[in-house]
Amino acid sequence: VQVSSPRAAKPVSIVDVARAANVSAATVSRALTKPELVAHPTLAKIQSAIEQTGYIPNRAARGLITGRTGNVAVVVPDIVNPFFAQVVRGIQRVVRPHDQHVFLVDTNETDSEEVIAIRSIGPQVDAVVLVAPRLAHRRLDELGSKPCVFVNRLVVGYPSVLIRSSQAMREAFRHLSGLGHRRVVYLGGPRNSWSAQERLRVARRMASELSLDLSVVGPNDPSVESGATLADRVLESRATAVITFNDQMALGVVNELQSRGVMVPKDISVVGCDDIPMADTVSPALTTLAVPAVQAGEVAGRAVLAAGEADGLHQTLAARLVVRSSTGAAPTETRR
Amino acid sequence: VQVSSPRAAKPVSIVDVARAANVSAATVSRALTKPELVAHPTLAKIQSAIEQTGYIPNRAARGLITGRTGNVAVVVPDIVNPFFAQVVRGIQRVVRPHDQHVFLVDTNETDSEEVIAIRSIGPQVDAVVLVAPRLAHRRLDELGSKPCVFVNRLVVGYPSVLIRSSQAMREAFRHLSGLGHRRVVYLGGPRNSWSAQERLRVARRMASELSLDLSVVGPNDPSVESGATLADRVLESRATAVITFNDQMALGVVNELQSRGVMVPKDISVVGCDDIPMADTVSPALTTLAVPAVQAGEVAGRAVLAAGEADGLHQTLAARLVVRSSTGAAPTETRR
């Protein structure tokens, strides 16, 4: 009698199935990957053998020979940021039905981590999605030779999913201008973020188009705390409106301003960016440039599935202005 | 002359390195995994050969023979929920220095997805961390035979990381009681969540210990929207305080109540749970049962590294009450 060892449980392999079905391993393999090449009755035998044995294909072994692993790596600067979490969700949503799994790398905003993690993950994935990587251009080639798609970063020669924020930014400035604001301060994002540079560029352009007086503070850490810290600078700037790189920073300023008795939007208007899930729940509800994060993830996911095709370089999605309650008429007299 | 094909770039393998270093593949392998077994000069030759060729070990192939993949799977119900994102961060933080990678599965609250994803991922990982799985007990064995550690769910025979909320819940009730509240409503979490059941149980016990009048609404979807929807039920209950399963729900009720002119905490006090990053930024800042999410992830991560040891079953971390501004004295007269 065979004693079933409690913790051993060596996984069943393709030859176990083959034995149970009285066929060769090759046939089982075919049944799984090219069923049209195997006779119907055999197929049935194999099917039931698989169920009996509880066989689960080892994709690592398969990948060894086919060259395709069925995995993609997703690299994000901060998984706790709902914006990035939504991108991840989007990617996973389109990729899972194709039976692809996702490796997550949360770099915590450190680009050196990006490189080492990706390199060692490399052989285990078919492609990698880099979401808002902080990585310097010149280090890009350290990533290894896997197909890459970038989200929120433009790299020539690589496919990317970008957010077109100029239209929404223009609307935001028009919105503020229409409310009587003349002097606005922009709180920029992290130094090495492409989208931060892009948004700043766009903000500058739009401000000058509408001849608004724009002052810029940054680069900044894209966090709530950072936003709170910047309240001082906002007050100093004597602006009546502030636009921030992301919603976290916006929430941070709003909160800090209010705790000092400066009312939003009565005294100062605030516009965020991203439209994270919380943005419409806080009070005042945040006026923001809504970025379709999940959708961006989905597009990136599709790009990854077509990996290597490298067509449709640089797909863009539009942000749009969502007006809520954190913006209002500019105060008529000078504050304080 | 060898023409370098642009898109081929077949990855360099261990034999390429061996050739470059004039040694056998086995020696290269040893140099990588048991350097003490190879002579110093050889080590140096190999090292430089590795750098020259840009060799990156294929861990999938390695795993095929060692049985260890160097990967762990992490399964969460909702990656966009900052609580779960923090757990993931915690896991990754302790696991990465050991050069382990994480497969992320976001089930989006559907337990069937949990099972299929985990099964097919199984052979590619050394262990799996199930965070707050909704899965029914009887389906647990469908998970396959990999070592599992559970977070926020108790399963006999498996290691788990649990949150001890009774102390904090007692404090919360005492806090409310001290503020003059007599009638409180509890908004429960999702039906299949172990922690939801646990917290409800604890809430009931503490309420009766302090002879407070507790009514319960639930199970509920653990979201902001759900919280908003439940504002009606809160009002109906005529309670002066509400405790919710998580912070999202709390934020939802607070917001909805305020938009109906019911002031928090003047008219109704609200206590959340988790202490997500936003909880102290909104206004009023949320009084909440702070759950050490990142730390829970770290503990789970360590458990996973020791995978199979199965010791220290059921480690617990304490939640604690954080009093902020969403709770205050109970209104003296009957509302409205």
Place this chain on the structure above:
DNA sequence: ATGAAAGCGCTAACAA
């Protein structure tokens, strides 16, 4: 339509 054999990249005996 199926099987035998070779081999993907790697490590683990076993020899030398």
Place this chain on the structure above:
DNA sequence: TTGTTAGCGCTTTCAT
């Protein structure tokens, strides 16, 4: 200390 050989679980010619 190093090389040779075998084989992990799988797919893929090439026969049959």
